[in-house]
Amino acid sequence: MSLLKPFSKLPDLNTANILLVENEEQFQQNLANTLVEETAVTVNVRLAKSLPLPMENDESRPRIDLVVFIINLTSDKSFESAKASLKYLDPGYFLGKVCFMATNARHASVRTGCLDALRQLAVSLHCPLLFAEDQTPEGATSSARRLLTILKVASGLIPNTTALYLSNLTRCTMPPDIDQPSFD
Amino acid sequence: MDNSVKHLLQRLIRRIPASMLKSTLDKWGRLTAENRKSLDFTQSKWTIAQELVSICEESELTVKHITELEMIYITENPNQGMWHTFQLVDPEDDAHSVELMQFKEQFKSHLSELKRNVSVKIKKHTDEAVWIRVAWGDGLSRPNHLKATYVVHYLQTPYVFVNALSSKHKPLLLQALTLSTKHQQIKAANLSGQKLTALRDLLMRQYQQVFPTKYPSPLPESDQSISKLRIEKVQAEASANRHRMAGETFGDGTLPALQSAVFQLETKFKDPTNEAMTQRDEPFICSVKFSSSNLLESLRHCAASGIASTPVTPLLSSIPLKGRNYFVITDNVPTA
Numbered sequence: 001m002s003l004l005k006p007f008s009k010l011p012d013l014n015t016a017n018i019l020l021v022e023n024e025e026q027f028q029q030n031l032a033n034t035l036v037e038e039t040a041v042t043v044n045v046r047l048a049k050s051l052p053l054p055m056e057n058d059e060s061r062p063r064i065d066l067v068v069f070i071i072n073l074t075s076d077k078s079f080e081s082a083k084a085s086l087k088y089l090d091p092g093y094f095l096g097k098v099c100f101m102a103t104n105a106r107h108a109s110v111r112t113g114c115l116d117a118l119r120q121l122a123v124s125l126h127c128p129l130l131f132a133e134d135q136t137p138e139g140a141t142s143s144a145r146r147l148l149t150i151l152k153v154a155s156g157l158i159p160n161t162t163a164l165y166l167s168n169l170t171r172c173t174m175p176p177d178i179d180q181p182s183f184d
Numbered sequence: 185m186d187n188s189v190k191h192l193l194q195r196l197i198r199r200i201p202a203s204m205l206k207s208t209l210d211k212w213g214r215l216t217a218e219n220r221k222s223l224d225f226t227q228s229k230w231t232i233a234q235e236l237v238s239i240c241e242e243s244e245l246t247v248k249h250i251t252e253l254e255m256i257y258i259t260e261n262p263n264q265g266m267w268h269t270f271q272l273v274d275p276e277d278d279a280h281s282v283e284l285m286q287f288k289e290q291f292k293s294h295l296s297e298l299k300r301n302v303s304v305k306i307k308k309h310t311d312e313a314v315w316i317r318v319a320w321g322d323g324l325s326r327p328n329h330l331k332a333t334y335v336v337h338y339l340q341t342p343y344v345f346v347n348a349l350s351s352k353h354k355p356l357l358l359q360a361l362t363l364s365t366k367h368q369q370i371k372a373a374n375l376s377g378q379k380l381t382a383l384r385d386l387l388m389r390q391y392q393q394v395f396p397t398k399y400p401s402p403l404p405e406s407d408q409s410i411s412k413l414r415i416e417k418v419q420a421e422a423s424a425n426r427h428r429m430a431g432e433t434f435g436d437g438t439l440p441a442l443q444s445a446v447f448q449l450e451t452k453f454k455d456p457t458n459e460a461m462t463q464r465d466e467p468f469i470c471s472v473k474f475s476s477s478n479l480l481e482s483l484r485h486c487a488a489s490g491i492a493s494t495p496v497t498p499l500l501s502s503i504p505l506k507g508r509n510y511f512v513i514t515d516n517v518p519t520a
Contacts, residue, residue, distance in 0.1 A: 019418075024489070025423070025489070032415045033415070036412075036414045036415060042414070043414065044414045044415075044416075045414060045415045045416070046415075046416050046417075046418050047415065047416070047417045047418065048417070048418040048419055049419055049422075049423070049490065053418050053419070054418065054419060054421075054422075057418065061418070077491070
């Protein structure tokens, strides 16, 4: 199995590499355009539909610092594809280098239990869960800004912090009342 | 003017939408200039209908003229009702040389031999289509103009589109068509829908086709901006392949707006976990209908984005390739 490994290649100076994985291949393009506009750091963006990544361009690919799974909550296929792609990540990534981003969380056609399932997944993997609004450019800008914060830490550009330290603060936790029976 | 004729005219005016009424009447050309000026189109349709009835009575217009108006309206707005397609097979040797006047005479004479008291109107549209309007009556009663059948045929092609044909009159119309176009048989083409333009464009391939080429993509651009160089799609080749195969199957650009496809399944039930159903010998009869505002575009998007696996399964690719939207699927043969 071709696992994506976090530390198998050498990093570049003042560079951060991010991989956006999305089954629909829509929002990732907008996010990518906003991410590369960052001037303090050179950001390289790789877009993929699912893992595993093809072996052919393994040589030219830089070391990926942060893997973001973009999941559209209105589509089951999106969630299943992201779950299947998780198997192709080396466990080293789950120490703060993986992030989940959910779109369309407030849409009327979200199946009940879908958001909870995603939360359970993020909690079990100790990863942060972000919510994004994908229909407007402002949505892309604000999600890009949040991703950049995590990305700079994950690529080691912020002194005195590592991805593991940050993940202790940002990781998803289940709200305590989720397990209680509801009263309606 | 007869009551039935007045009723016909009123029904027709009600049918034509208010926005198109003025232009249709102008195209008709049977009203004098002062009549046209006197008609106030800001009134309610009912008032306009009353005024038109009185104008037509004064000018002594007959049923023939009113059916002209109806034909003009339908020719300009063919995307209503339900159109069914038929295909002519086994042409005789001189089928290719049938031209308009010959076809008109032959059709009218054949149809009146088969049934008396039919009213037939044939007109050639600007885009080479022959429009035929048939109002059916029988030996005892006059032709019923309220339920007229419309037929569209493109000479020298084997396709005929029919609207509003009852099963009683179907064999008569089909026989008249077969004889007048010098073919031996006509059969149902399993393509039907509301939009005539979509059916016609699909059958005659009037949309942009994509042909397989050895070198599909042009040379890559060399002047990418710096920021675009930093974004790379990792699986770009797979995605480009999918797009290409979807385009080759369904076409490029705007596709004809086919609105539904029906698959009639008569196959055995196949589910290893359900013993009770798989034990039965009879086929499981089930009907699957796909409907959309533009079915071919949605299927193309499914193939291009990976929702439908590529190469596209023959079940879906037969829709544009064979020009059908009704399929019966049995166990031995994929499309019957």
